[in-house]
Amino acid sequence: MDLKRFWGLRVERRDCERLLEFLRERNLVAKGARFKRIGSGIAVPIERQLTAEETASLALLGIRFEGAEEEFELQEARPRSLHDILLDKLPPHLLASVPRAYDVIGDIVVLELPDELKGCGALVGEAALEVNKRARLVLNKTSDISGKFRVGGYEVIAGKGPTETLHREHGCVYKLDPTKVFFTPRLSAERARVASQVKRGEVVADLFAGVGPFSILIAKKVPDAKVFSVDANPFAIAYLEENVRLNRVEGRVTAILGDAGEVAGNMLRGKCSRVVMNLPAGSELFLEAASSALLQRGGVVHMHVFVEGRESVEGKVSALVERFKELGWGKAEASGFRIVREVGKRSYHVAADIILAGRLAHQR
Numbered sequence: 314m315d316l317k318r319f320w321g322l323r324v325e326r327r328d329c330e331r332l333l334e335f336l337r338e339r340n341l342v343a344k345g346a347r348f349k350r351i352g353s354g355i356a357v358p359i360e361r362q363l364t365a366e367e368t369a370s371l372a373l374l375g376i377r378f379e380g381a382e383e384e385f386e387l388q389e390a391r392p393r394s395l396h397d398i399l400l401d402k403l404p405p406h407l408l409a410s411v412p413r414a415y416d417v418i419g420d421i422v423v424l425e426l427p428d429e430l431k432g433c434g435a436l437v438g439e440a441a442l443e444v445n446k447r448a449r450l451v452l453n454k455t456s457d458i459s460g461k462f463r464v465g466g467y468e469v470i471a472g473k474g475p476t477e478t479l480h481r482e483h484g485c486v487y488k489l490d491p492t493k494v495f496f497t498p499r500l501s502a503e504r505a506r507v508a509s510q511v512k513r514g515e516v517v518a519d520l521f522a523g524v525g526p527f528s529i530l531i532a533k534k535v536p537d538a539k540v541f542s543v544d545a546n547p548f549a550i551a552y553l554e555e556n557v558r559l560n561r562v563e564g565r566v567t568a569i570l571g572d573a574g575e576v577a578g579n580m581l582r583g584k585c586s587r588v589v590m591n592l593p594a595g596s597e598l599f600l601e602a603a604s605s606a607l608l609q610r611g612g613v614v615h616m617h618v619f620v621e622g623r624e625s626v627e628g629k630v631s632a633l634v635e636r637f638k639e640l641g642w643g644k645a646e647a648s649g650f651r652i653v654r655e656v657g658k659r660s661y662h663v664a665a666d667i668i669l670a671g672r673l674a675h676q677r
């Protein structure tokens with residue numbers, strides 16, 4: 314049997330499942346190598362050493378492990394990518410267009426076929442099921458995320474069963490249907506980052522909550538935190554309510570169907586120490602709403618915005634800070650910002666943490 318050296322993570326049995334979930338979400342589990350049983354735990358071979366950010370996220374999740382380079386047995390070779398499987402089924406000019414990246418949401422693969430592959434949907438879909446042994450259904454995205462509810466258009470190209478699924482992330486589980494609500498696994502690290510900043514007992518407004526991946530993670534990980542989770546999409550709120558039950562955070566997360574502006578300005582006025590604004594396509598229209606939901610002494614706003622290539626990220630964040638000052642905050646500053654992901658050619662999803670304090674008297 315062949316052996317090869319990989320970076321390995323040794324983990325006790327109680328943390329195995331959550332560590333694997335974390336690694337699989339990031340495609341970090343080494344392909345082609347076998348796990349090793351070590352006493353009551355296992356050693357997992359990974360593709361590269363963890364970054365400081367990934368190590369911090371695991372610490373936040375309470376997952377204990379030890380990392381070191383060691384030898385692992387190699388598995389028999391098996392197809393690794395859509396490209397590998399389609400190698401002798403598609404002509405070279407079409408092979409070059411096969412998607413390299415796709416999302417796996419629960420047991421559903423979501424990919425986007427370029428126009429030239431539209432006639433080969435079933436073939437590519439079956440290949441996706443072969444690569445992703447646990448997947449049951451493959452959806453092709455037929456139109457971009459759009460509209461108030463931020464949902465794309467989809468068609469089934471392979472597999473069977475409903476478009477509803479159960480997705481696991483950071484030890485939480487989310488029931489959702491990607492054809493009815495927004496959801497992307499690509500925000501998983503950002504959710505862990507925001508949740509890691511929330512302190513015990515905080516009251517948080519999640520103004521664009523979707524099916525609850527920020528809200529539920531915060532409620533699950535931060536003792537005594539309370540989250541008010543607002544969304545305008547009735548399907549998202551119905552799933553959010555179910556997800557609150559599935560994750561046993563009843564009484565800690567309150568689902569509110571409505572417009573973020575109205576809810577923040579009325580029901581949540583002056584109640585929250587933190588506001589999450591994960592609507593990059595429109596959060597800037599809700600600065601006044603976020604401001605009004607904050608406590609009199611202020612708090613933190615996690616803004617998500619899109620920044621086009623020609624704008625500078627720093628310029629965009631400074632402009633947001635200035636607009637908060639205009640809304641009557643004596644102190645407004647960005648404690649940090651980061652590019653969450655690239656969303657198109659030279660277009661970025663940016664997260665900025667903005668600290669507000671010293672609300673002027675006439676704003677009360």
Ligand SMILES: C[S@@+](CC[C@H](N)C(=O)[O-])C[C@H]1O[C@@H](n2cnc3c(N)ncnc32)[C@H](O)[C@@H]1O
Pocket residue numbers: 461462463495496497500520521522523524525526527543544545546549571572573574591592593
């Ligand atoms: C980009 S999604 C984010 C969902 C969630 N935070 C997540 O990480 O999956 C934005 C959400 O905001 C909701 N939304 C859009 N406009 C809204 C508004 N004016 N009031 C409340 N929710 C709104 C959409 O229905 C959608 O679920």
